[in-house]
Amino acid sequence: MTERWTVLSVLRWTAEYLKEKGIDSPRLDAELLIGDALNKDRVGLYLCYDQPLQPQELTKIRQLVARRAKREPLQYIVGHTEFWSLPFKVAPGVLIPRGDTEILVEEALRLLEDNTTSQQPVLDVGTGSGAIAVALAHSCPDLQVEAVDLQPEALAQAQANAELNGVAERLSFRQQDMAVLSGGPYRLVVSNPPYIREDEMDGLMPEVREHEPAVALQAGSDGLDCYRLLCEQALNLLIPGGWLLVEVGAGQADDVAALMVRHGLPETFQREDYNGIVRVVGGQAPAHTDKES
Ligand SMILES: C[S@@+](CC[C@H](N)C(=O)[O-])C[C@H]1O[C@@H](n2cnc3c(N)ncnc32)[C@H](O)[C@@H]1O
Structure with missing residues (x-):
């Protein structure tokens, strides 16, 4: 030049x-x-x-x-992206939020609007850049959101994004492994966890495979490891009638719904994306626990 x-x-x-x-x-x-x-x-x-x-x-x-x-992702190079029509800072080491995840936010907002009587907070597990937590807090002016992640760099970026979008006072972030979740009870536990099978990792686009963190992507030999952890703990985290709502990979919805039922969330639903692929699965805790009946 x-x-x-x-x-x-x-x-x-x-x-x-x-x-x-x-x-x-x-x-x-x-x-x-x-x-x-x-x-x-x-x-x-x-x-x-x-x-x-x-x-x-x-x-x-x-x-x-x-x-x-x-093949470094454009968002890492310019340092920002948009999610839910809001600005987000992004940097290598933390997953770039995807448009698909806006469907999870839509469903979370629908469930929150259906139940306006509960005041309990929402838990976002594996918050990454804070995309889901920030979008929910931005859309619901009274909502308190707690968000956890394994990676300290994700939590720092999520905090910065909460501040950037003016919702930091209603969000709290903590480092926690989703194998040992605590706190609550929550009216909604929402998560876009890692869900790629080990044998799928080599086939991912170079932007993802070589530049995004494997800890944000990979979830064991069948891709379901994180759903098992979330479903096992859901009843201990949710209020009666509360919801576990997760993003799923293509073809995982029925297995995830079955895990929810097996772990005491009998009412489930699925939501497709605009290409007809199920992207979100929700499971509801019974309205009354055994202790109450
Ligand atoms: C697919 S990314 C989702 C990030 C963000 N919620 C989004 O939708 O853009 C999954 C996130 O889960 C976090 N994670 C992976 N394993 C975890 C674990 N055992 N405990 C807590 N967080 C974990 C990763 O660090 C990553 O930020």
């Missing part, structure tokens, strides 16, 4: 280069990377297509493009 480069010519060159490297959306990624380097949004970039670029700008663009060409 020399000083003769303009925004448009660099954009075209970058899009072509990223396409050769196997990137799915090369033009969009090129726009976002160049926009990040020049501190402009996509419209701002469009408005300065003819602008010649300075050597230091070209150097910065080259560094960002080289990272993307090595």
